[in-house]
Amino acid sequence: xxxxxxxxxxxxxxxxxxxxxxxxxxxxxxxxxxxxxxxxxxxxxxxxxxxxxxxxxxxxxxxxxxxxxxxxxxxxxxxxxxxxxxxxxxxxxxxxxxxxxxxxxxxxxxxxxxxxxxxxxxxxxxxxxxxxxxxxxxxxxxxxxxxxxxxxxxxxxxxxxxxxxxxxxxxxxxxxxxxxxxxxxxxxxxxxxxxxxxxxxxxxxxxxxxxxxxxxxxxxxxxxxxxxxxxxxxxxxxxxxxxxxxxxxxxxxxxxxxxxxxxxxxxxxxxxxxxxxxxxxxxxxxxxxxxxxxxxxxxxxxxxxxxxxxxxxxxxxxxxxxxxxxxxxxxxxxxxxxxxxxxxxxxxxxxxxxxxxxxxxxxxxxxxxxxxxxxxxxxxxxxxxxxxxxxxxxxxxxxxxxxxxxxxxxxxxxxxxxxxxxxxxxxxxxxxxxxxxxxxxxxxxxxxxxxxxxxxxxxxxxxxxxxxxxxxxxxxxxxxxxxxxxxxxxxxxxxxx
Amino acid sequence: xxxxxxxxxxxxxxxxxxxxxxxxxxxxxxxxxxxxxxxxxxxxxxxxxxxxxxxxxxxxxxxxxxxxxxxxxxxxxxxxxxxxxxxxxxxxxxxxxxxxxxxxxxxxxxxxxxxxxxxxxxxxxxxxxxxxxxxxxxxxxxxxxxxxxxxxxxxxxxxxxxxxxxxxxxxxxxxxxxxxxxxxxxxxxxxxxxxxxxxxxxxxxxxxxxxxxxxxxxxxxxxxxxxxxxxxxxxxxxxxxxxxxxxxxxxxxxxxxxxxxxxxxxxxxxxxxxxxxxxxxxxxxxxxxxxxxxxxxxxxxxxxxxxxxxxxxxxxxxxxxxxxxxxxxxxxxxxxxxxxxxxxxxxxxxxxxxxxxxxxxxxxxxxxxxxxxxxxxxxxxxxxxxxxxxxxxxxxxxxxxxxxxxxxxxxxxxxxxxxxxxxxxxxxxxxxxxxxxxxxxxxxxxxxxxxxxxxxxxxxxxxxxxxxxxxxxxxxxxxxxxxxxxxxxxxxxxxxx
Numbered sequence: 001x002x003x004x005x006x007x008x009x010x011x012x013x014x015x016x017x018x019x020x021x022x023x024x025x026x027x028x029x030x031x032x033x034x035x036x037x038x039x040x041x042x043x044x045x046x047x048x049x050x051x052x053x054x055x056x057x058x059x060x061x062x063x064x065x066x067x068x069x070x071x072x073x074x075x076x077x078x079x080x081x082x083x084x085x086x087x088x089x090x091x092x093x094x095x096x097x098x099x100x101x102x103x104x105x106x107x108x109x110x111x112x113x114x115x116x117x118x119x120x121x122x123x124x125x126x127x128x129x130x131x132x133x134x135x136x137x138x139x140x141x142x143x144x145x146x147x148x149x150x151x152x153x154x155x156x157x158x159x160x161x162x163x164x165x166x167x168x169x170x171x172x173x174x175x176x177x178x179x180x181x182x183x184x185x186x187x188x189x190x191x192x193x194x195x196x197x198x199x200x201x202x203x204x205x206x207x208x209x210x211x212x213x214x215x216x217x218x219x220x221x222x223x224x225x226x227x228x229x230x231x232x233x234x235x236x237x238x239x240x241x242x243x244x245x246x247x248x249x250x251x252x253x254x255x256x257x258x259x260x261x262x263x264x265x266x267x268x269x270x271x272x273x274x275x276x277x278x279x280x281x282x283x284x285x286x287x288x289x290x291x292x293x294x295x296x297x298x299x300x301x302x303x304x305x306x307x308x309x310x311x312x313x314x315x316x317x318x319x320x321x322x323x324x325x326x327x328x329x330x331x332x333x334x335x336x337x338x339x340x341x342x343x344x345x346x347x348x349x350x351x352x353x354x355x356x357x358x359x360x361x362x363x364x365x366x367x368x369x370x371x372x373x374x375x376x377x378x379x380x381x382x383x384x385x386x387x388x389x390x391x392x393x394x395x396x397x398x399x400x401x402x403x404x405x406x407x408x409x410x411x412x413x414x415x416x417x418x419x420x421x422x423x424x425x426x427x428x429x430x431x432x433x434x435x436x437x438x439x440x441x442x443x444x445x446x447x448x449x450x451x452x453x454x455x456x457x458x459x460x461x462x463x464x465x466x467x468x469x470x471x472x473x474x475x476x477x478x479x480x481x482x483x484x485x486x487x488x489x490x491x492x493x494x495x496x497x
Numbered sequence: 498x499x500x501x502x503x504x505x506x507x508x509x510x511x512x513x514x515x516x517x518x519x520x521x522x523x524x525x526x527x528x529x530x531x532x533x534x535x536x537x538x539x540x541x542x543x544x545x546x547x548x549x550x551x552x553x554x555x556x557x558x559x560x561x562x563x564x565x566x567x568x569x570x571x572x573x574x575x576x577x578x579x580x581x582x583x584x585x586x587x588x589x590x591x592x593x594x595x596x597x598x599x600x601x602x603x604x605x606x607x608x609x610x611x612x613x614x615x616x617x618x619x620x621x622x623x624x625x626x627x628x629x630x631x632x633x634x635x636x637x638x639x640x641x642x643x644x645x646x647x648x649x650x651x652x653x654x655x656x657x658x659x660x661x662x663x664x665x666x667x668x669x670x671x672x673x674x675x676x677x678x679x680x681x682x683x684x685x686x687x688x689x690x691x692x693x694x695x696x697x698x699x700x701x702x703x704x705x706x707x708x709x710x711x712x713x714x715x716x717x718x719x720x721x722x723x724x725x726x727x728x729x730x731x732x733x734x735x736x737x738x739x740x741x742x743x744x745x746x747x748x749x750x751x752x753x754x755x756x757x758x759x760x761x762x763x764x765x766x767x768x769x770x771x772x773x774x775x776x777x778x779x780x781x782x783x784x785x786x787x788x789x790x791x792x793x794x795x796x797x798x799x800x801x802x803x804x805x806x807x808x809x810x811x812x813x814x815x816x817x818x819x820x821x822x823x824x825x826x827x828x829x830x831x832x833x834x835x836x837x838x839x840x841x842x843x844x845x846x847x848x849x850x851x852x853x854x855x856x857x858x859x860x861x862x863x864x865x866x867x868x869x870x871x872x873x874x875x876x877x878x879x880x881x882x883x884x885x886x887x888x889x890x891x892x893x894x895x896x897x898x899x900x901x902x903x904x905x906x907x908x909x910x911x912x913x914x915x916x917x918x919x920x921x922x923x924x925x926x927x928x929x930x931x932x933x934x935x936x937x938x939x940x941x942x943x944x945x946x947x948x949x950x951x952x953x954x955x956x957x958x959x960x961x962x963x964x965x966x967x968x969x970x971x972x973x974x975x976x977x978x979x980x981x982x983x984x985x986x987x988x989x990x991x992x993x994x
Contacts, residue, residue, distance in 0.1 A: 089937070103971040109937035110971050114886070114919050124889065125750045126922075126934045189846045253622045344887065345842030349686045366914065374910075374979070375970025381919060389611070389886055390841065392621065413871075415976065417863065417914035422611050422878060425623075437623045440586070440606035473872025474600040474607050479912065479984040482871070487976040 005137075005169045005218075008144045010210035021166050021215035022048035025132055027056065027063045028088075032122075032158030033077065034135040036070030036311035036338060037265070037290055038223040040151030042134045042168050045217065046077040050084035057085065064088035068127065070153020070310060070338055071115055071289075071382060072096065074224040082108070091127070092118045093380040104376050112370065112380040115289065115310075116342035119157040123188065133162035135206065138173040140216070145205030148181050149173040150223060150319075151311030152206075152337050156183050159208040166215040172222050176326035179204050181335045194346050197260045197287040198306025198334060225316040226265070228293070233399040234271035236430035241272055241355070241395065242279045244426065244433050260287035262347065262387045263295075264356040265313050268397045270294055272355060277303060287350050289342055289383040291333070293318040299332050300325065308334040310341035342383040344390035354391035356384040358398040358419075360409045361427055361452070363445040363465055364475055365436050367396045367419035373486050374415030381418050388423040400429035400454035406494040408457035410448060412464045413482035427452050441475040460497070502634075502666045502715075505641045507707035518663050518712035519545035524553065524560045525585075526628035529619075529655030530574065533567030533808035533835060534762070534787055535720040536647030539631045539665050542714065543574040547581035554582065561585035565624065567650020567807060567835055568612055568786075568879060569593065571721040579605070588624065589615045590877040601873050609867065609877040612786065612807075613839035616654040620685065630659035632703065635670040637713070642702030645678050646670040647720060647816075648808030649703075649834050653680050656705040663712045669719050673823035676701050678832045691843050694757045694784040695803025695831060722813040723762075725790070730896040731768035733927035738769055738852070738892065739776045741923065741930050757784035759844065759884045760792075761853040762810050765894045767791055769852060774800060784847050786839055786880040788830070790815040796829050797822065805831040807838035839880040841887035851888035853881040855895040857904075858949070859911045860942040860962055861972055862918035862933050864893045870983050871912030878915050885920040897926035897951040903991040905954040907945060909961045910979035924949050938972040957994070 006012050022045060025031060031049075035041030049065065056063035067087050072078070072095035081087050082099040085107075092113035094100060103110035113121075121127065135155050139147040148155060149170060159165055184192045184202030192201035248254035258281050263269045273294020276284065284304040286295050290313035297318075298304035312335070314322065322329075340346065347354070358367045359378065372378055388394040396419065398409045409429065421444065427434045432451040436444050449461045468476035485495045503509050519542060522528060528546075532538030546562065553560035564584050569575070569592035578584050579596040582604075589610035591597060600607035610618075618624065632652050636644040645652060646667060656662055681689045681699030689698035745751035755778050760766045770791020773781065781801040783792050787810035794815075795801035809832070811819065819826075837843065844851070855864045856875065869875055885891040893916065895906050906926065918941065924931045929948040933941050946958045965973035982992045 091935070103937075104969055106939050106966065106969075106971070109940060111935055111937050112919065112971075117919075120889075121934070125748070128935070189848050191842075191846065251622070345688075345845060348842055349688065351686050371970070371972055374974045374976060375965070375968065375972055377971040381917075385886070385917070385919065389882070392617075415974070416972065418917060420878075420882070420915060420917070422609065422614075422882065437618070438588070438608055438625070440600075440608050442603050443606060468872070469603065471872065472601055472603075473868070474603070474609075474874040475868055475872055475913065477871045477912070479871060479980045479987060482980060483976045490976060 005171055006140045006216060007142045008140050011140045011144065011213060011216050014213050014216045015218065016215050018044035018048035018217045021045060021217050022052045024164055024166065024214050025049055025052065025065060029131040030066040030068065030128060032068045032130050032133045032154065032162055033073070034070065034151065034153055034155040034158065035073050035077070036151035036153035037072055037313040038074040038225050039311040039313060040136050040149045040153065041073040041077045041223065042136050043076055043221045044168055044219045045134045045166060046080050050080045050086055053084045053086035068122070070151060072379065076224050093382050095379040100377060110377060112377065114381060114385050115338050115383040116344065116386040119154045119337065119339040122157055122161060130158065130161040132164045132166065133158035134166045135159060136168045136170050138170065138177045139175045140167070140169060141205065144210055145207060147175065147178045148206055149177060152181055152183060152335050153310055154338060156185065156206055156337055159206060162212065164214045165208050165212045166217065167213060168217045168219050170219045170221060172220050174323050174326055180326060180330045180333055183337060184340055191343060191345055192340065196306065197285040197308040197350065198332060200334060223319060225314055225319045228270045228315055229267055230271065231267050233430040234268040237268055237397050237428050238271040238275035240428050240433040242275050245281065257283045259351040259353055259392060260285045262286065262288040262352045262354045262391065263292070264384060265290055265292060266357055268357055269355065287347060287352050296322060299329055306332045308336060308341060310336060310338040342386040344386050347387050348390040351392040352387060354387035354394045356388060356396055358396040360411050360414050361396060361398065362411055362414045363448050363461060364441045365421035365424045365427055365444050365448060366414050366417050367424055368414040368416045369418045371416035373490055384419065388419050393425050394423050395426040395428060396424050397428045400431050400452060405456065406496065407489060408454060408485065408495050410453040410457065410461065411485050413477060415483055415486045442469065502668055503637045503713060504639045505637050508637045508641065508710060508713050511710050511713045512715065513712050515541035515545035515714045518542060518714050519549045521661055521663065521711050522546055522549065522562060522629055527563040527565065527625060529565045529627050529630045529651065529659055530570070531567065531632035531648065531650055531652040531655065532570050532574070533648035533650035534569055534810040535571040535722050536808040536810060537633050537645060537650065538570040538574045538720065539633050540573055540667070540718045541665055541716045542631045542663060543577050547577045547583055550581045550583035565619070567648060569876065573721050590879050592876040597874060607874060609874065611878060611882050612835050612880040613841065613883040616651045616834065616836045619654055619658060627655065627658040629661045629663065630655035631663045632656060633665045633667050635667065635674045636672050637664070637666060638702065641707055642704060644672065644675045645703055646674060649678055649680060649832050650807055651835060653682065653703055653834055656703060659709065661711045662705050662709045663714065664710060665714045665716050667716045667718060669717050671820050671823055677823060677827045677830055680834060681837055688840060688842055689837065693803065694782040694805040694847065695829060697831060720816060722811050722816045725767045725812055726764055727768065728764050730927040731765040734765055734894050734925050735768040735772035737925050737930040739772050742778065754780045756848040756850055756889060757782045759783065759785040759849045759851045759888065761881060762787055762789060763854055765854055766852065784844060784849050793819060796826055803829045805833060805838060807833060807835040839883040841883050844884050845887040848889040849884060851884035851891045853885060853893055855893040857906045857908050857911050858893060858895065858924055859908055860945050860958060861938045862921045862924055862941050862945060863911050863914050864916035864921055865911040865913045866915045868913035870987055882916065885916050890922050891920050892923040892925060893921050894925045897928050897949060902953070903993065904986060905951060905982065905992050907950040907954065907958065908982050909958070910974060912980055912983045939966065
């Protein structure tokens with residue numbers, strides 16, 4: 001039965017247990033793992049490598065790997081390896097509670113990188129040699145072609161670059177996934193001529209030379225999918241965005257069939273998708289990083305014509321349901337390498353509308369989406385920078401306060417910058433939507449304070465801005481106070497002075 | 498003789514003085530002017546509009562325009578209009594001493610914008626209606642096609658969008674300019690398939706409907722070209738960069754024929770070009786924003802195979818000399834619309850090496866290239882963001898100190914961020930070159946302090962970093978001190994505490 005999934009003899013001969021397979025990984029190796037979010041993350045090898053690391057550590061011998069992936073992974077990958085102290089360097093993104101703590105302690109060197117750049121830079125040799133690639137598959141075909149699971153991410157590049165390859169064949173994933181993927185390969189620097197999100201331009205199978213495959217491991221295990229909640233602020237933010245779209249269409253600045261949408265992951269992004277499902281827009285498309293519940297719902301209901309991403313990023317229930325429906329929806333669903341799904345050139349060509357989440361924004365529209373109080377990494381920049389600079393309209397969304405109102409998310413100066421004001425055309429909180437297009441910095445400050453900030457913090461923001469304005473500059477700041485709100489929070493637990 | 502330059506009857510009929518032509522511009526108009534840097538900037542109309550504004554102001558009547566250009570212009574454009582208080586809003590870039598002062602006083606709303614985005618966003622209606630376009634020409638052909646002068650910038654888009662068009666025909670510019678330009682036009686979002694910098698893909702003439710042309714004004718006036726100086730720090734920086742290129746070629750991370758170069762403007766950029774002229778690299782190409790002296794020298798000497806930009810940006814002497822040589826070099830020289838010259842998708846496709854100047858950088862590699870002490874705009878982001886995020890390797894260059902050593906250009910935290918650390922792979926000062934590829938934030942801090950900072954400031958930077966590290970975070974900062982160096986300079990005139 002399981003050999004139904006491994007139809008090539010060369011691969012069948014390499015079947016072994018994960019514990020034996022893990023012995024191919026040595027201390028200090030650079031390991032590229034497939035997956036992007038929980039989808040497509042290897043499952044057996046991370047556990048086996050963690051166990052191997054612990055054995056070394058018990059003997060007081062070093063054992064860590066440099067771990068490159070697509071994006072974040074799952075608790076079963078980053079979490080398991082982090083708790084075994086098995087990661088020395090991590091690239092390009094993470095979202096795991098244990099790994100994050102190690103990055104913030106400086107125990108793991110976390111290299112926060114634009115997701116579209118990882119594969120080309122790896123091929124250019126900027127990250128050194130790759131020793132082992134570990135990839136999840138739904139099926140290995142007769143000719144050795146590999147049907148991936150719920151993500152492509154950087155899988156093909158890892159297969160190309162690594163000296164040794166290990167494949168996990170996961171029989172929980174339906175073989176109907178065949179045909180969902182589109183793995184474009186061309187000369188370095190060239191791009192597929194994608195003119196609509198649903199367009200296919202490449203091979204639907206991952207390819208690897210069987211000579212490099214050192215192990216094939218059988219698994220039957222579902223992804224550790226995410227849980228999303230409906231939150232009131234998110235619904236209000238989504239409402240402002242729908243209203244903005246209606247307004248732009250009315251003024252002929254957007255076509256009535258909206259351009260392809262890019263959307264980050266999370267509660268706010270989910271609320272926007274739910275609001276779109278009920279809004280008077282049809283023939284929607286998405287050219288995005290990860291394909292979420294709301295997008296799949298709209299694909300299945302016919303509201304969304306096509307969706308392209310590097311991975312599925314679904315809730316537990318949604319992942320179970322889609323398993324039975326791939327055959328029906330796969331002509332509207334394309335999973336690509338992240339250098340294509342997130343390619344700024346294609347996002348620009350398609351005139352995407354980018355919608356990403358922020359931790360805080362300043363009065364001039366600069367956005368911090370990664371570092372809490374300037375120092376502590378939360379997740380990472382991910383693909384937000386790939387899209388924000390290339391979209392027709394780049395929107396950032398955040399609740400106006402955090403920590404039950406103790407933190408104002410609109411601050412005099414952000415404590416870290418991920419997105420410069422030039423890449424933020426629209427800023428939205430539950431309070432309102434600020435349209436920053438064509439505004440100078442001083443104009444932006446007034447609009448952001450009066451539209452986006454929480455009313456409790458507006459007087460303090462006005463006071464800061466008014467005094468800064470008197471001191472001068474096209475982007476007036478008071479250097480002794482610019483970060484004082486953050487400092488106050490760190491010292492007293494509240495920004496309410 | 499002058500009618501040799503205006504070969505179409507419809508245009509000949511519109512010839513008039515600049516003072517009469519200026520009456521087509523009304524208070525509160527949005528005016529798009531050609532040019533990009535001094536090259537191609539209109540000359541007669543700015544003076545005439547300034548005089549018109551002053552007449553209104555003498556009667557206590559308002560007269561200002563919203564001024565959109567390609568990039569910076571010349572003292573004869575921005576300077577003349579600024580001194581007449583004739584500008585209310587300025588987009589997308591400036592570099593004029595008088596205009597800058599007004600922006601910093603809040604008298605002019607300066608909208609600092611990525612240069613490649615201006616034309617598409619204008620066409621999308623984000624900047625409102627354009628009333629008048631004013632463009633410089635070397636020649637108007639029999640069929641009404643227009644030979645531009647030393648720049649394209651956004652000229653074609655302004656001609657397309659404006660209700661009224663005024664053309665200055667400048668007989669100082671040689672008619673041999675015909676054929677230098679390449680004005681690609683295609684469906685919105687599409688791009689020419691440029692696979693090498695010298696490739697031509699469009700029309701060599703600007704096009705406009707003669708019905709929209711309300712005035713043609715004759716001029717005979719040279720551009721107010723820039724002056725560059727050779728400075729010792731610039732030579733040291735250039736030396737480090739050449740050494741880096743040699744090293745990357747030796748390690749096969751760069752091909753021996755270097756990828757197309759992008760280079761900003763200024764003393765450091767010029768020094769790099771001079772160093773390249775003597776370095777063991779041949780068949781150089783440039784896909785860049787403005788074409789400088791050093792690039793033209795290499796084109797003429799045969800060292801550079803082809804160069805593409807939105808404009809010539811030359812010294813006074815170089816501009817005079819090239820005037821006699823266009824016929825010979827124009828097969829190696831392409832002047833394009835800035836949405837093409839600066840297009841991130843093309844820069845990425847060509848794997849450009851981006852080299853841009855910075856005002857300051859922080860210990861984590863974030864770069865401020867626009868705001869002095871956080872508040873005061875110097876010039877603007879220009880095209881640096883178009884290239885830095887899309888280049889194969891993005892380099893930022895700056896002297897390690899400023900103001901005779903009173904300012905450290907390497908600081909704990911930049912007072913403004915234009916380029917996030919993810920877009921800075923290489924940071925160079927006269928002290929040395931920091932290769933930041935694949936490094937986590939804490940690793941970057943150590944390399945930048947020990948390699949790029951001035952030795953006088955290293956102990957203070959180490960002290961800041963060490964104490965911040967103890968406080969924790971993957972990007973450790975002390976919020977009460979992060980901007981204290983700037984504050985100290987503003988209050989005491991020195992960062993040396």
